[in-house]
Amino acid sequence: MKIAGVVTRTIRFDPDRPEAVAVIDQRQLPHQLVWQPLPDLETAAWAIEEMVVRGAPLIGATAAVGMALAGMAARSTADFQGAIAEAAQRLLKTRPTAVNLHWAIAQQLAAVADCQSGAAAFDRLRLRAAEIIEADVQQCAQIGHHGQRLIADIYAQTGRPVNVLTHCNAGWLACVDWGTATAPIYQAFDQGIPLHVWVDETRPRNQGAKLTAWELGQHGVPHTLIADNTGGHLMQHGLVDLVIVGSDRTTRCGDVANKIGTYLKALAAKDNDLPFYVALPSSTIDWTLRDGVREIPIEQRSDREVKYMDGRTESGAIASVLICPEASPAANYGFDVTPARLVTGLITERGLCAASEAGLLGLFPEQGAQNHG
């Protein structure tokens, strides 16, 4: 998407110059645009752990690049396979919930399985990383193409601007470009469909306030930032037409793990008979799992993220402030799981489907042949 009118992606990766890879440091947004170089595997792993980069698809893309950087470092060593396996283990320890991390690492390990030299393995890793990055862009564009119809249909029925609510940041900043939940919004907006987005601030890391509001503003999309607990009230008063969120891991039966608070939005949407859609690329589907509440690992992060807020002071300095008694313990669950029964439908790169095994296999029949879960 564009930053100040310049087409930009979240990660700059040239397979012919992998050592020059850099990512937007999303911890600095919206106040500063900072590009963070990723010179080696460890920096790539650190960037995922510290949420320099975040969002399931971008975590996957960064992991794929991290594996390529490990391959670059090991390209002249005899035990290059051991070094690549070690890199995979390092990356798997970064963040547990987004399945794209596992998917991307598995893709890279498969790419080098039959390599007989470090040089050949490095070539496979850097080229596969570039493919994964390009595929994410195309898949998110397709999610936008399929999802924009939902917004267009509501506009055709009502004849007034469509109010969409989204949670966290499932925007182009969570991907390489376009986003997942935001792709239908951008494409409907670009087609001239009048719309407005309610942006959940999304405590505790405030990805909505810091990232979604910023990227929508950069594109000129009308939006209003709201406290996380506002959505239900808006839905009760007819101010929301559609909820679209992203996913970090979706089971083969349509259960969805997403940023903490998503489940509560789904409950409110159900209670108000409003459509609740989840936008996701197939790299976010975990075909080995069926029951998301029981099986999806939920990341728990530092209590500091709950106890402190950071931002820009009135004097322009970036500061972090304690918002509770220092002695108060805090729990920081990063995600929750929305059961498929609360999901109206899934928006994938292959089209829309019901949040069910039949729905997903209808779009991805190749997965049905394998005995999963």
Ligand SMILES: CSC[C@H]1O[C@H](OP(=O)(O)O)[C@H](O)[C@@H]1O
């Ligand atoms: C399109 S995936 C975006 C997804 O990732 C976010 O989590 P985090 O910022 O912690 O990586 C959130 O769950 C978004 O919906």
